Structure formats: C-alpha cells, structure tokens
Amino acid sequence: MTKLLIENISKSFGENQVLDQLSLRVKEAEFVSILGPSGSGKSTLFQLIGGLYSPDSGAISLDGKRINGKTGSISYTPQSPSLLPWRTVLGNILLGGEIVGETDHALALQMIDKAGLKGYENAYPYELSGGMKQRVAFIRSLLSPQSLICLDEPFSALDEFTRLEMQNWLLSVWEEDKRAIMLVTHNIEEALYLSDRIIVLSEKPTHVKKEFVVPFPRPRQASILLSEEFLNWKKKIYNELRVIM
Amino acid sequence: MNIWHKGWRPVLVLILLFVVWEVSCRLFEIPRWLLPSPSQIVLEGAEGWSNYYHHLTATIGLTILGFLIGASVGIAVAVGLHLLPRLREAVYPIIILSQNVPIIVLAPLLVIWFGFGILPKIIVITLVCFFPITVATLDGFKQTSSELSHYMKMAGASKGQIFWKLEWPYALPSIFSGLKISATYSVMGAVISEWLGAKEGIGVYMTLASSSFRTDRVFVAIFLIMILSLVFFTLIVSLERMIVKWKPKGDGKGRD
Numbered sequence: 001m002t003k004l005l006i007e008n009i010s011k012s013f014g015e016n017q018v019l020d021q022l023s024l025r026v027k028e029a030e031f032v033s034i035l036g037p038s039g040s041g042k043s044t045l046f047q048l049i050g051g052l053y054s055p056d057s058g059a060i061s062l063d064g065k066r067i068n069g070k071t072g073s074i075s076y077t078p079q080s081p082s083l084l085p086w087r088t089v090l091g092n093i094l095l096g097g098e099i100v101g102e103t104d105h106a107l108a109l110q111m112i113d114k115a116g117l118k119g120y121e122n123a124y125p126y127e128l129s130g131g132m133k134q135r136v137a138f139i140r141s142l143l144s145p146q147s148l149i150c151l152d153e154p155f156s157a158l159d160e161f162t163r164l165e166m167q168n169w170l171l172s173v174w175e176e177d178k179r180a181i182m183l184v185t186h187n188i189e190e191a192l193y194l195s196d197r198i199i200v201l202s203e204k205p206t207h208v209k210k211e212f213v214v215p216f217p218r219p220r221q222a223s224i225l226l227s228e229e230f231l232n233w234k235k236k237i238y239n240e241l242r243v244i245m
Numbered sequence: 246m247n248i249w250h251k252g253w254r255p256v257l258v259l260i261l262l263f264v265v266w267e268v269s270c271r272l273f274e275i276p277r278w279l280l281p282s283p284s285q286i287v288l289e290g291a292e293g294w295s296n297y298y299h300h301l302t303a304t305i306g307l308t309i310l311g312f313l314i315g316a317s318v319g320i321a322v323a324v325g326l327h328l329l330p331r332l333r334e335a336v337y338p339i340i341i342l343s344q345n346v347p348i349i350v351l352a353p354l355l356v357i358w359f360g361f362g363i364l365p366k367i368i369v370i371t372l373v374c375f376f377p378i379t380v381a382t383l384d385g386f387k388q389t390s391s392e393l394s395h396y397m398k399m400a401g402a403s404k405g406q407i408f409w410k411l412e413w414p415y416a417l418p419s420i421f422s423g424l425k426i427s428a429t430y431s432v433m434g435a436v437i438s439e440w441l442g443a444k445e446g447i448g449v450y451m452t453l454a455s456s457s458f459r460t461d462r463v464f465v466a467i468f469l470i471m472i473l474s475l476v477f478f479t480l481i482v483s484l485e486r487m488i489v490k491w492k493p494k495g496d497g498k499g500r501d
C-alpha cells in the first residue's frame with residue numbers, strides 16, 4: 001500500500017545543508033500536504049523525488065523500486081505554471097504524456113471542458129490569466145501517466161476566490177481518479193481542507209518535525225472551513241509552525 | 246499602421262537631405278563625375294535598367310544561395326557547439342577572434358586557393374553570415390528557462406526531447422534576430438565577393454562604373470544594395486511573424 005517511501009535522505013548544496021535525514025511515507029491514493037518554512041527545502045524535496053538531483057545519502061523508492069536520481073517517475077507541477085509559450089493550451093496539456101509516448105486527445109479535451117477552459121484549446125499561454133495557466137498546468141499533471149502527483153504551491157499566486165474554486169475543482173477531479181498527491185503549501189487552511197495527512201517540516205537542515213492526520217470526512221464540504229473543529233486544528237498546526245519560525 | 250506614425254520623422258530628414266544635396270549640386274555646379282545630384286541618379290536608375298538588371302538578378306541569386314548556406318552553417322555550428330559544451334569552450338573564443346580578420350583581406354587568399362568560381366564567393370558570404378547567427382542561436386539556447394528545463398527533465402524527457410521540444414523553439418526568436426542581421430550582411434558579402442572577379446553582379450557593375458567615372462551609376466549601385474538589404478530584412482521579418490506566433494501582439498513582449 002505504500003506508494004512513496006523516503007528513508008533518511010540528506011542533501012547539501014555545497015556548504016548549505018538543506019535536508020538532513022528526512023524520512024516520510026505516502027500511501028496509495030493518499031493526499032499529503034507538506035508545510036514548512038520558506039527555504040526549508042520543500043522544492044528541493046520534490047526535485048529529489050523527481051530525479052533532478054540525487055540525494056547525498058538515503059533512499060527514495062516508488063512502488064518498492066529505488067528511484068534515486070531517476071527522472072520521469074512523478075508527475076510534477078512546479079511552483080510557477082511553466083507552460084511552453086509556443087504551445088497552445090491543448091499542446092501544453094498533452095506534453096506530459098507526449099514525453100513518455102502516450103497521449104489521449106479526447107480525454108484532454110474533456111478535462112479542458114471540465115476545468116472551465118472550453119474555447120481556449122487553441123489559445124497560447126500569454127492569452128490566459130494566472131488562474132487559467134495554473135489550471136492548464138494542473139491538467140497537464142493529471143493527464144501525465146505517472147501515479148504520484150507532486151504539486152509545488154500551485155495556488156500561491158491566486159486570489160482567495162479563484163483559490164477556493166481551484167481547490168474544489170482539484171478535489172472533485174481527485175475524488176474521481178484517486179492517485180497519490182503530495183502538495184507543498186504555505187497555507188494551513190489549504191492543507192487542512194485538502195489533505196488526509198499534513199507533514200510539518202523543521203527549519204534547515206530539514207527533517208520531518210510533526211505529522212497530523214486530518215479527521216474530516218470525504219468528500220470534503222466547504223462548510224467545514226467555518227466549523228469550530230477546523231479552527232481548533234488550524235490553531236494546533238499554527239502553534240507547531242510558530243515554534244519553528 | 247505603426248510604421249507611418251513613427252516613420253515620418255526619419256523620412257522627413259531623408260527628404261531634407263536629398264533637397265539640400267540637389268540644391269547644392271545645382272547651385273555650386275558640381276560636375277556630374279564628382280557628385281551627381283539625386284535627380285540625375287534617379288534618372289540613371291530608371292533609364293539604365295536594361296544595363297544593370299542582369300547584374301541585379303545575378304547578385305540576388307548569389308545572395309540567396311550564400312545566405313541559405315551561411316545560415317545553415319551558422320545554425321549547424323551553434324547546435325553542434327551547444328550539444329558539445331567541451332567543444333564550445335575550446336572553439337567559441339576562436340570564432341570570436343576570427344571576426345577580427347576583415348573579410349576584405351581574406352578575399353585575395355580565397356581567390357588564390359579556390360580560383361574565380363562560385364566557391365570562394367559562397368565562402369565569403371558564409372563567413373560574413375554565419376557569425377551573427379551562431380552567436381544569436383547559442384545565446385538563445387543558453388537562455389532557455391531553467392524552470393522549463395527542470396520541468397522537462399523531471400517529466401522524464403530525453404536529451405533529444407529537451408532539445409526539440411524546449412531548447413530549439415525557445416531559441417527561435419534569437420535565431421531570427423541573427424538571421425535578420427545576416428540577411429543584410431549577406432548582400433554586402435555578395436558584392437564584396439563579386440569584386441573578387443565575376444562576370445556579372447552589382448559588384449561588377451560598380452567597378453565598371455567607377456573605372457569609367459560614371460559616378461551616377463556608382464550611386465545607383467549603392468542604392469540598389471541598400472534596397473536589396475532592406476528587402477531581405479523585411480522578408481526575414483515576415484517569415485518570423487509567420488513562425489513565431491506565440492508572442493503577444495502589440496508590444497512584442499511576453500506578459501509573464
């Protein structure tokens with residue numbers, strides 16, 4: 001049932017030790033959020049899982065296979081949408097699949113429709129708003145064939161309204177096709193609303209500081225955002241983070 | 246049209262310049278062989294068409310051939326150096342250094358080595374053309390956004406996929422800036438190469454004109470070269486508009 005297993009990985013960039021003996025586990029079809037101070041190495045963690053760099057020590061395994069330094073095993077959405085400016089919305093969405101050699105045109109069009117981007121299939125990224133670009137980057141991730149999705153602060157550039165809309169959209173898509181998701185965020189509410197489990201990271205050199213299992217039932221209702229219990233949880237996690245920062 | 250809004254000032258200056266030129270020639274009665282007036286040049290340009298049009302077509306042909314070869318060599322060199330970083334470190338400084346050797350001094354050498362055929366001419370144009378293209382293309386490859394290349398790598402893209410799906414399209418606007426410069430240089434390259442010895446071409450027409458003190462014809466040749474350069478430049482700009490379609494219309498700059 002374990003999808004991703006990270007055992008005692010460390011990583012330094014020169015003198016700068018970023019990760020120190022970090023371990024964590026993500027289960028099949030689990031939605032895990034990572035909270036941590038800025039500069040603690042959250043993006044670095046994703047880049048290690050994605051194989052862009054190799055950890056200095058420790059092991060990363062996906063479905064029981066070691067993937068240290070191996071690219072192509074996760075579907076990744078970087079901190080900024082990173083769309084190719086010369087490709088249309090459809091072309092960008094198909095990119096993830098194209099790289100591994102399997103594209104599904106019909107499904108892509110269907111997802112575009114569902115994301116409220118109908119009519120923009122042939123638009124170039126410069127013609128889209130920030131929220132629309134983010135949605136395109138999402139769909140690209142979701143349509144990439146890899147079974148683990150890593151999202152690096154995908155909502156940070158959005159205003160409050162668009163953010164909630166996008167969160168709901170992500171949840172609805174995920175409920176239909178449950179894959180393991182790791183989400184990096186700075187926003188405690190977002191982590192609580194979306195995930196099954198929250199992992200709090202320490203300051204640099206970074207390890208896992210604390211884990212919380214989020215008790216709210218699925219499918220999540222937006223109404224929990226205003227409940228007493230939600231607020232209590234928010235306080236609890238906030239206190240944990242305050243100690244670090 | 247934008248160009249008419251911004252373009253009227255330089256046009257006005259040009260017209261003024263021609264008027265001063267024309268008036269001075271008449272006022273001071275400057276002999277025609279020393280400095281012909283604009284009206285005399287225009288007249289020669291119109292009446293002498295049958296004299297020089299075969300020279301013109303020869304130069305156009307040579308320019309196009311030379312430019313195509315020069316541009317291909319320039320792009321190929323850039324791609325090679327980009328894919329082999331070690332080689333780039335070794336060769337790039339030499340390429341820069343080579344630009345300090347004026348083509349004019351190389352030309353006689355090329356004649357000694359390759360004779361008077363088309364080959365030395367193509368070499369001259371290639372030498373003139375390839376440098377701006379190679380530099381611009383390499384620059385374009387180097388500027389590839391690291392964010393995008395991180396994304397591509399983590400998505401599992403191979404080196405070839407990264408090159409064709411990311412680096413090449415990313416460099417296209419830079420390649421076109423190189424092509425635009427080279428397109429204008431290539432006309433000059435063609436004329437210089439015709440001075441090496443050719444049967445026809447604007448370069449030949451110019452040499453013949455100057456040795457017989459037909460200064461008006463020399464000026465006709467100069468204007469032909471300018472017009473030709475401008476036409477080639479415009480052609481590349483239109484080609485760029487057709488191919489690079491993802492830039493916002495209007496200011497020509499990306500939004501993000």
Ligand SMILES: Nc1ncnc2c1ncn2[C@@H]1O[C@H](COP(=O)(O)OP(=O)(O)OP(=O)(O)O)[C@@H](O)[C@H]1O
Nearest residue numbers: 013016018036037038039040041042043044045079
């Ligand atoms: N390629 C790299 N080379 C050198 N240092 C790096 C590199 N990538 C990251 N770092 C360093 O690693 C540390 C962690 O960076 P990282 O981007 O992973 O932080 P983060 O937790 O994602 O921060 P944020 O929340 O602000 O996005 C920083 O000190 C950064 O300077």
Ligand SMILES: [Mg+2]
Nearest residue numbers: 042043044079
């Ligand atoms: Mg980050």
